[in-house]
Amino acid sequence: MNLLNKKVTHERFGTGKVVNLNDSRIEVDFGTESKKFIFPDVFGKHLVLHDESTAQSLKEMIEEKESERKEEELQKEEEKELHRKKQELRMEHEKLMKNHKLHPQSQMVIWLEPEDQYHAFSKWKVFSGEIKSGKNKGKPNKPIRLHQNSAVLLTARDSDKPEEDRQILGVYMVDEEFIGRQCEDGIVPAHSVYRIRLTEQESSEMPFWKYYSNDKNPDKMTWNTGIYRYFDNSSVAQILRDIIALKSDPEEQELAQQFFDHFCKMNQIMEQELPQPDGPLMRK
Template identity: 45%
Template sequence: MNLLNEEITHKVFGEGNIVEHEDSVLTVDFNTDIKKFVYPDAFENFLTLNDPLTAKTFEDLFLKKQQEQEAIEKKRAEEKERLLLEQQRRDMLKDHKIHESSQIAFWLDEDRQQEIFTDWKISTGTVRSGANKGQPNKVARLRPNSAGLLTVRNANQDEKERKILGLFMVHEVFSGDLGTDGLVPTHEEFKIELTEQEADQMLFWNYYMNASYPERTTWNSGKFRYYDNIWTAQIIQDIIALKTDEKEIALAKKFLEYFCTMNALDITNIPEANGPLRLKSA
């Protein structure tokens, strides 16, 4: 807004006229003296436009610029926080070498299949025998690069029918070997829930494979088991292909990008899944 020739009032110098306006500098003629002021800062404390209409227009413009500046500063602060968290993640991954099987699959109890997606509280269960009986199971391999897979097989189903209900990234500052409460904290953003129809198409044994017995579909016992990092990338890739809601697809793609970055995987070169169910159908 060019204020050339506008009349103003200064708290100390009195009435004046703007004789020059260049970018961030105003030159004001107070008849007996000429002063320069920083624009628009001087209007906050020293200068007042005499014309009410011009003053109102300037006030609206100034308020808009102020809001834009606040938005820029907020974005900078958010970016600074993001970079700080990224540095924390890099530091943690530097201190703890990425394990090739640092992902975890949970066997959900039937009574937890619905509420798990409300509270996102993931328990590691307790030790069943020995000196540590009753103590929370530790998940020492888990790091910020780890994903948790939520699977279920009901009592009347065969193990090969185990399906994936959802998955999540662990919290970005979580370290499994330091956890003592038996809970795996989840990432605030990267969580995916599958519909019943989607879960029916996401069978666990399409991905998980026992290297010693590649054709077996056997879980045996235990609340969780570790699995290879690349399998999570395969699972997310298939979820992207399965989803139809644009927002959910966008989240899954962002999830995959984050996961591959955290696990140093080439997102353009994810191999096809070859779990025992796919081996049998090949």
Template identity: 50%
Template sequence: MNLINEKITHKVFGEGNIVDHDDSIITIDFNKEIKKFVYPDAFGRFITLNDRNTANSLKEILMKREMEEEALERKREEEKERRALEQQRRKKLKTHKIHESSQIVFWLDEEEQQHVFSGWQVSTGKVQSGKHEGQPNRASRLGPNSAGLLTAREADQPETKRRILGLYMVNETFSGNLTNDGMVPSHAEFRIELTDQEAKKMLFWNYYINKNYPHRTTWNSGKYRYFDNVCIAQILIDIIALKTDEEQIKRAENFLEYFCQMNALDKDSIPEANGALKH
């Protein structure tokens, strides 16, 4: 807004004329006495525009600027709070000896898809090489705080179409370090199965990201992967929003509550999903 040559009244110096201004300083001539003031702070506190229409226009501009600054400040405060919560979370993980990526995602083959929701346990497969070749894989990070995510895609589909079929909490007595058969059993209560239509809306790569290659969506080999604890919470939140049956919604909410408790997460501060498909 161009204010040059506008007449003003200062509470102390009286009448003056604006001779120059930029984004931060306004220069006023008080009968040959030149003074500079902070712009726009001086308006409303010390300086008043004499022309009412110009004063109203400036007021609207200043109100808009103030709202933008308040929004920016809120954003800074939210980011500050988010970082503080993240530090608290990491501290809790360290205190309780919880790995921040102690969740497991399975790639189910056709046979496993047929019976996984009746047996509610999945194999980690066998070691493919080395001195332990042929022995069951030990998912050493898994414990009572872990969840098993069940995923699949059709052979003729790209990896980006990998669907989430369901998930379960690992049995509360399970330890990946101690397993001998490579099976990961489920908790008796915390289990969720998605319908075919629901699974199509729950794409794995909306949540998972390779931090070293954020745009890459590849899973060339391996029966399972570890991934971030927060991702499971994000998935559960979206499942709650997706479900329509009240009983199923309640079960998913209880699952989320338990999962967050076990992983030292604040369920009200879970960030939005930021998987590879979001980039």
């Protein structure tokens, strides 16, 4: 649409013609003087085109720009609201972190069925299962003890093997932003870096009951019901320490060492004070 040399009338300055135009400014020569206006805002308010066809095209362009402006404003408002909600969540998160007290058993060990193992290691997340009874029956378990200091130990045993043959398949720290009390869907995602999967040979050298014992029956190796247990912090540190020794690949060993150091820092564990494993397999 070419507006140059088009006749216009201004409510104050009278009739003139367009002599210059860009995306944001228009200049009109009124004979005795030239005036610059904001384009296209001046039209429809103070300036009128004489050419009806051009005026209609200009009107359509102004309406389109106004629609785009409103859409941009709406998008900005939505972004502002999203930012506000993120700020609220961050403040709530910081408050929870500030008030968080380390629980001595804030780690999770989970029983992976064969069909769950692929998902656990491909997606690096696990499901804590459903509540089996009471008014909340069928709802996901909320892993309330898990926090940023928590790890998830992945275990399994063959259906034709006794419980004492349960093996450790891998381990990961929970996601950096994860807080168990806020977990409504029972999904526990992994940390972006601290995650380890053991080979079949390595798993055979990491029996679960070497490390874990039931407080009520410390000499028994029974899982009973449910797909997860809370696990002692120092016991997971023992497992990570043994994984370091188990790894032969330098890069994997370095990751295991970094994982161990991070875990001990998050759980206020001194490596020098870490006891040896004392699960029922060690007393058998």
